[in-house]
Amino acid sequence: MYFDLDKDYSLIDTSVLPNDIFTRIDDGFFSIVKVLAGDSVFNILRIQLINSERKLLNTPDVFAFFQIESEETNTIKAESCFKSKTGQYVVKPSIQTGLSYLIKLLK
Secondary structure: OOOOOOOOOOOOOHHHOOOOHHHOEOHHHHHHHHHHHOHHHHHHHHHOOOOEHHHHHOOOOOOHHHHOOOHHHHHHHHHHEEEOOOOOEEEOHHHHHHHHHHHHHHO
16 A cells, blocks of 8 residues: 655544634633643744734744744754754754644644
8 A cells, every 4th residue: 555655644633622722812822832732832932922823824934933043042942953063953853743733733
């Protein structure tokens, strides 16, 4: 049997989402993010003021802000990324997976 590796055949259990997820903002939204995707994803979304499902699903690249050099982003980069020898930051796989899972649930 052939499986297209670009397709995701895993099952997503949307019952883990509260019924009001699409109306939650700020702390209500972030509490769900922490549970489903973890503290690092929570911090990444919070610093960018991505405080609702609508804002998250309309953000083309949640990790784009890592290219900004500032004290605020450096703290999150140190926690969420590996730094290559060339100085490039690479988001840790578990954080990418957590965010991807959250987005799939919301979609």
